[in-house]
Amino acid sequence: MVLEKDMSKIKVLHIITRLDKGGSAENTLLTVSLLNKEEFKVTLISGHTNDPDKEIASFITQKNLDYFLMPELVRKISPLKDIKAFFKIYHFIKKQGFDIVHTHTSKAGMLGRWAAKLAGVKIIVHTPHGHIFYGYFGWFKTKLFIYLERLTGPLTDKIITLTQRGKEEHVKYRIARPDKFVPIYSGIDVGKFVDFHADAVKEKEKLNIPLDVPVIGTVTRLAPVKGNQYLIASLPEVVKLFPTLKVLIVGDGSERGKLERYVKKLSLLENVIFLGICKDVRGILNTFDIFVLPSLNEGMGRCMLEAQALGVPVVATKVGGIPEVVRDSIGGILVPPRNPEAMAEAIINLLKNKSLRDNMSEEAKRWVGHRFSAGAMVEKISDLYKELIGAM
Incomplete structure (x- = not known):
């Protein structure tokens, strides 16, 4: 496919390693689809996704994206594929002549920024989508990533962090000069959630959950850094007071088997349901009385935005962004990480107090609608692009 030349528009190339379901892919797809097509000619490159490629293809066709x-x-370190990807990106950029290259996530960020620099691109932007400074990998791999980010930081004109905390962490690890960082909150399609009117009764029926049974849950990757074992460890205390409680865990990952065994060990098989990956979580979220996120490290926690947009109060750990x-105490309750006792106390407090949950529900919806819309995010990214172009 050859792109048509349009000298009146700013040509932007976005590169992301993969478009698997999750915050980084959703952020990127919203950005490339919502940038003003009268001002920008946008192209997207990615590797294969583990999700069905036809779903991505359908979205791209619907939005008329290049x-x-x-x-x-690929995500894993693969010297041969990495070298091939680097040169393919380089030749693609040279041929198309992009004004801006905007990379996303670690691997695409490394290969894409160096290829863009070598190809003579004047403006290079990167969004890390969280950070990998602790909790995600072993000691050696973490040190390697930090070293590579420090090498690549000077090539980058602006680095978009998802939160102010993200900026502070990157500066702390000396990834680049402080003036290179721009915090822009990751947005969601607020209307998709605020205007969602599923019948919670029917949703509970689908899951064989009686109407009067309290429901809490999470939407997460089942990986060590997500701290799901601490959510499970908090449940015995909660179940003592709410024996019929159902806990819905949406998502999959390397820790699933271990977590299922832990649930069995704590005699919680009647309470905890592992639902795996779900295409559309809105109906499930609509059954929640409380959304719980027990992460040990979190760039932003996009799933919490979606829960709050639906009016679900949150109990989450006070980490990252x-x-x-x-x-805290307005749209949800924040607790220390690795502290099942504090998590149990917060969950019990909210389950006991419906009026508090209702108040938090309204506050959460207002908060997300005002501060975290995809439109607001893309407007700020667009302004950043134009500012960088104007400074050339």
Whole structure:
């Protein structure tokens, strides 16, 4: 596919390693689809996704996006594929002559920024989508990533962090000069959630949950850094007071088997339901009385925005960018990480107090609608692009 030349528009290339379901992919797809097509000519490159490619293809066709699949672009370190991906990106950029290259996530960020620099691109922007400074990898791999980010930071004109906390962490680890960082909150399609009117009764029926049974849950990756074992560890205390409680865990990952065994060990098989990956979580979220996120590290926690947009109060750990997403004691309750006792206390407090949940529900909806819309996010990114172009 050859792109048509349009000298009147700013040509922007977005590169992301993969478009698997999750915050980084959703952020990127919203950005490329909502940028003003009268001002920008936008192209997207990604590697293969683990989700059905036809779903991505359907979205791209619906939004009329210029999209190029690059199979060599993979998440794991693969010297041969990485070299091939680097040169393919380089030649693509040289041929198309982009004004701006905007990379997303670690691997695409490394390969894309160096390829863009070598190809002579004047403006390079990067969004890390969280950070990998602790909790995600072992000691050696973490140190390697930090070293590579420090090498690549000087090539980058602006680095968009999802929160102010994200900026502070990157500066702390000396990834780049402080003036290179721009915090822009990751937005969601607020209307998709605020205007969602599923019948909670029917949703509970689908899950075989009686109407009067309290429901809490989470939408997360089942990985060590997400701290799901601490949510499970908090449940025995909660179940003592609410024996019929149902806990819905949406998501999958390497820890699933371990977590299922832990649930069995704590005799919680009647309470905890692992639902796996769900295409559309809105109906499930609509059954929640409380959304719980027990992460040990979190760039932002996009799923909490979606829960709050639906009016679900949140109990979450006070780590990473979460305190910027959930207002403690207003839209939810924040607790220390790795503290099942504090988490149980917060869950019990909210389950006992419906009026408090109702108040938090209204506050959460207002907060997300005002501060975290996709439109507001893309407007700020658009302004940043134009500011950088104007400074050339």
